[in-house]
Amino acid sequence: MKETDKQRTVAFISHGGAGKTSLAEGILYLTKTTNRLGRVDDGTSVLDFEPEEVQRKISISTAFHSYIWKKHEVHFMDCPGDENFLNDTRTCLRGADGAVVLVDAVDGVKVGTEKTWAFADEYELPRVVLINKMDRERADFFKCLAELGEIFQTPCLPVAIPIGAEASFKGVINLLDQKAYLYEDAGGKFSPGDIPADLAETAAEWREKLIESVAESDDELLEKYLEEGELGPEEIAKGLVTAVRKRALAPVCCGAGLKLIGTPQLLDLINEVLPSPANRGPVKGHKPGEETEVELAPDPSGPFSALVIKTITDPYAGRLTIFRVFSGTLAPDSTFYNANKELKERFGQILALEGKSQKPLESAGPGTIAAVAKLKETTTSDTLCDEANPIIIETPKPLPPVISYAIEPKAKGDEEKIFSALSKVLEEDVSLKMDRGGETKEIILSGMGQIHLEATLDKIRRKYGVEVILKTPKVAYKETIKGKTRIQGRYKKQTGGRGQFGDTWLEIEPLPRGGGFEFVDRIVGGVIPRQYIPAVEKGIVEAMAGGVISGNPVIDVRVSLVDGSYHSVDSSEMAFKIAGSLGFKKGFVQCNPTLLEPIMLLTVTVPDEYMGDVIGDMNSRRGKVLGVESKAGRQVIKAHVPQVEILQYSPTLTSMTGGRGSFTIEFSHYDEVPAHLQEKIIAAGKKDEEE
Numbered sequence: 001m002k003e004t005d006k007q008r009t010v011a012f013i014s015h016g017g018a019g020k021t022s023l024a025e026g027i028l029y030l031t032k033t034t035n036r037l038g039r040v041d042d043g044t045s046v047l048d049f050e051p052e053e054v055q056r057k058i059s060i061s062t063a064f065h066s067y068i069w070k071k072h073e074v075h076f077m078d079c080p081g082d083e084n085f086l087n088d089t090r091t092c093l094r095g096a097d098g099a100v101v102l103v104d105a106v107d108g109v110k111v112g113t114e115k116t117w118a119f120a121d122e123y124e125l126p127r128v129v130l131i132n133k134m135d136r137e138r139a140d141f142f143k144c145l146a147e148l149g150e151i152f153q154t155p156c157l158p159v160a161i162p163i164g165a166e167a168s169f170k171g172v173i174n175l176l177d178q179k180a181y182l183y184e185d186a187g188g189k190f191s192p193g194d195i196p197a198d199l200a201e202t203a204a205e206w207r208e209k210l211i212e213s214v215a216e217s218d219d220e221l222l223e224k225y226l227e228e229g230e231l232g233p234e235e236i237a238k239g240l241v242t243a244v245r246k247r248a249l250a251p252v253c254c255g256a257g258l259k260l261i262g263t264p265q266l267l268d269l270i271n272e273v274l275p276s277p278a279n280r281g282p283v284k285g286h287k288p289g290e291e292t293e294v295e296l297a298p299d300p301s302g303p304f305s306a307l308v309i310k311t312i313t314d315p316y317a318g319r320l321t322i323f324r325v326f327s328g329t330l331a332p333d334s335t336f337y338n339a340n341k342e343l344k345e346r347f348g349q350i351l352a353l354e355g356k357s358q359k360p361l362e363s364a365g366p367g368t369i370a371a372v373a374k375l376k377e378t379t380t381s382d383t384l385c386d387e388a389n390p391i392i393i394e395t396p397k398p399l400p401p402v403i404s405y406a407i408e409p410k411a412k413g414d415e416e417k418i419f420s421a422l423s424k425v426l427e428e429d430v431s432l433k434m435d436r437g438g439e440t441k442e443i444i445l446s447g448m449g450q451i452h453l454e455a456t457l458d459k460i461r462r463k464y465g466v467e468v469i470l471k472t473p474k475v476a477y478k479e480t481i482k483g484k485t486r487i488q489g490r491y492k493k494q495t496g497g498r499g500q501f502g503d504t505w506l507e508i509e510p511l512p513r514g515g516g517f518e519f520v521d522r523i524v525g526g527v528i529p530r531q532y533i534p535a536v537e538k539g540i541v542e543a544m545a546g547g548v549i550s551g552n553p554v555i556d557v558r559v560s561l562v563d564g565s566y567h568s569v570d571s572s573e574m575a576f577k578i579a580g581s582l583g584f585k586k587g588f589v590q591c592n593p594t595l596l597e598p599i600m601l602l603t604v605t606v607p608d609e610y611m612g613d614v615i616g617d618m619n620s621r622r623g624k625v626l627g628v629e630s631k632a633g634r635q636v637i638k639a640h641v642p643q644v645e646i647l648q649y650s651p652t653l654t655s656m657t658g659g660r661g662s663f664t665i666e667f668s669h670y671d672e673v674p675a676h677l678q679e680k681i682i683a684a685g686k687k688d689e690e691e
C-alpha cells in the first residue's frame with residue numbers, strides 16, 4: 001500500500017492563456033517525466049493534444065498527468081481557462097485537493113481568475129498563487145499582488161519575490177529560507193545565493209508581513225509572536241502549512257513557466273503546503289436514495305469510493321472514464337458499484353493518464369486520478385464505490401448554456417448521423433445541450449459560447465465525419481386572432497361521375513393566451529352526418545398547423561361547427577375535411593389576425609456597477625424588467641424579453657460587463673408582436689413557404 005502523505009492531487013487553474021499548459025509541460029520536463037519540452041505554440045504539447053486545441057492554441061479539455069518531485073507523487077490536472085470551457089474545469093476541480101492559481105504578470109487578475117477562484121472556493125480548496133510570465137514586457141509582480149488583495153477575501157501574501165522583470169527577469173527570492181535563486185538559462189537550472197543588496201529591504205518587508213499573517217492564523221503562534229516579536233523557521237513553516245490548509249492564507253510565488261524560472265520553487269511549495277489526500281480529510285456524501293450522510297476516510301485499505309470527473313468517447317477506442325479515488329484501493333480486472341445508476345460495472349485495466357497517452361497501473365488508491373475503458377452505463381459525476389458501503393458524492397449541476405444555434409448537415413440526409421455523433425459528444429461534454437423536435441423542428445445546439453460550439457463541430461467532423469453548419473435558430477412565432485366571425489366553408493366539385501360535396505358553417509373566436517385549440521361540435525338534427533364531423537376538425541387542425549397569414553402555426557382559437565349540409569351520394573370525409581379547412585382559412589383572416597412571439601424570462605446576475613447598463617439594454621430590446629434583487633454583492637435582474645431580441649445575448653452581456661455577468665434564459669409565455677414588426681415576419685414566413 002502506498003503512503004498517502006507524500007501524495008498531492010492538484011489542479012492548475014487561471015484565466016485563459018496565463019500559461020498553465022506551458023508551466024505543466026515545463027514541470028514534466030524538469031521532473032524528467034518527459035524527455036522533451038513540449039510547447040503549446042508549436043503544437044508539441046502532450047497536454048494540449050487534441051487537434052481542436054492545437055489549432056486554436058488553447059486548452060479545451062482538462063488534461064491529466066503526474067510527476068515525482070522530491071519523493072512526492074503529484075497528480076495534476078491542466079484545466080482550460082477559456083470562458084467557453086470552464087465547465088470542464090469546474091467538474092474536474094472536484095477531484096483535486098488543492099489548486100495552483102496562475103496570474104499573468106501583465107494582465108493581472110482577470111474575470112477568468114475570479115471565476116476559477118470561485119470554483120476553488122466552492123470546493124474549499126487550499127491554493128497557492130503563481131504570478132507567471134514575469135519575463136514579459138510590462139510584467140508587474142506588485143501590481144498583481146495588489147489586485148489579488150483587492151479582489152479576493154483570502155489574504156494573498158508572497159513567499160517569493162522576483163529578481164528583475166521583463167527581459168531581465170532572472171530568478172526569485174525565497175522569503176522563507178531567505179535565499180536568492182538565480183537562473184542561468186531557460187532549462188530550469190539555478191544556483192542559490194544571497195539576496196541581492198538592492199532587494200534586501202523589500203524582501204525583509206514582505207517577509208515580515210508574511211510572518212505576521214502566518215501568526216494571525218494560529219492563537220498559540222500569535223501569542224509567541226506578540227511576546228517575542230519573531231518566530232523560528234520551523235514555526236513559520238508549520239504555521240504557513242496550517243494557514244494554507246485552513247484557507248486563511250494563499251501564498252504567492254512568481255516565475256516564468258515557459259522558461260522554467262521559478263518552477264522548482266513552485267514544486268517545492270506544492271509539496272510543502274498543499275494537502276495530501278489524508279490531510280484533506282474524509283470525503284462527504286450521502287447514501288443512495290437517502291439523505292443519511294456518509295463519510296469515507298482517505299484510507300487506502302478502507303471501502304472504495306471515487307468520483308467520475310470526465311468521460312471521453314472515441315469512435316474506435318470507445319469510452320474512457322476518468323475518476324479520482326477518494327478512499328480504498330482499486331485493483332484491475334474487477335467490478336465497482338455505480339451508486340447513482342445503482343448497478344455494477346466490470347472493467348479490465350486501470351490506466352494512468354499521461355496527457356495524450358495512458359499506461360496500465362497496478363492499483364489506484366486515494367488521491368489517484370485514473371481511468372478505465374469501455375464502461376457501459378457510467379457517466380460523468382457518478383460515484384463509483386463498494387456495493388456494501390455505497391456513497392453518492394455531491395457534485396454541482398453543470399453551468400447553464402448561454403448560446404444556442406440551429407445546426408444543419410452540409411449534406412442533405414445527414415440528420416441522423418449528426419444526431420448520433422452529437423449524442424456521443426454530449427456524453428463527454430455535459431455543458432452542451434441538444435434539443436430536437438421543438439416547435440421549429442430544428443436541431444438546436446446550446447453551449448458555453450461561440451468557440452465552444454465551433455470546437456464541438458470541428459470535433460464531430462474529425463471523429464465522426466459529419467459536416468455541420470451553424471445557423472441562428474428560428475423563432476417559433478404563432479398566429480392567432482383578436483376578433484370573431486361566422487363563416488361558411490363549402491367544397492363542391494363535379495367531375496364526370498361521382499362528385500365531392502361538403503358544406504360547413506363555422507364560428508371562429510379567440511381563446512385566452514395558452515388556451516390552445518378547442519373544437520366544439522354544435523350540429524343538431526343531423527345536418528352533417530356524425531361520421532363526417534371528425535373530418536371537419538381534421539381539416540381545421542391541418543390548416544392551423546400550416547398557418548394562414550405567415551406560415552406559422554395557429555394557436556388560441558375556438559372553432560365551433562354550427563351548421564352545414566351534405567349530399568347523400570357526393571359527400572365524403574375528404575370533402576368535409578377540405579370544407580373545414582377552406583372555411584377556417586377564409587374565416588381566420590376576417591378575425592383580425594395577429595402574430596405572437598415567445599417571451600423569455602431573462603435572469604442576469606452582475607456586479608452593482610453594471611446594473612444601469614444592463615437594464616438600459618433590456619429596455620432597448622423591448623424587455624420588461626420584473627424586479628431586481630441583491631445577492632452576495634451582486635444584482636440579480638429579472639426581465640421578460642422577446643426571444644428574437646436575445647438570440648445572441650451572450651456576447652452582448654460579455655461586452656457590457658467585461659465578462660463579469662452571467663445569465664439564464666427560459667421560456668415564459670407568448671405575447672403579441674407589435675404591429676410595426678409583424679410585416680417583416682409575415683414576409684419572411686411566406687418566402688420560407690415558397691421555398
Ligand SMILES: Nc1nc2c(ncn2[C@@H]2O[C@H](COP(=O)(O)OP(=O)(O)OP(=O)(O)O)[C@@H](O)[C@H]2O)c(=O)[nH]1
Pocket residue numbers: 014015016017018019020021022023040041057058059060079080081082132133134135136255256257258259
Ligand atoms: N513570455 C511568456 N510567455 C508564456 C509563458 N508561459 C506561457 N506563455 C505563452 O502564453 C501563451 C499561452 O500559454 P498556455 O500555456 O497555452 O496558457 P494556458 O493557461 O494553458 O491557456 P488555456 O489553457 O487556453 O487557458 C502561449 O503562447 C505561451 O507560449 C511565460 O512564462 N512567459
Ligand SMILES: [Mg+2]
Pocket residue numbers: 020021022048058059078079080081
Ligand atoms: Mg492550457
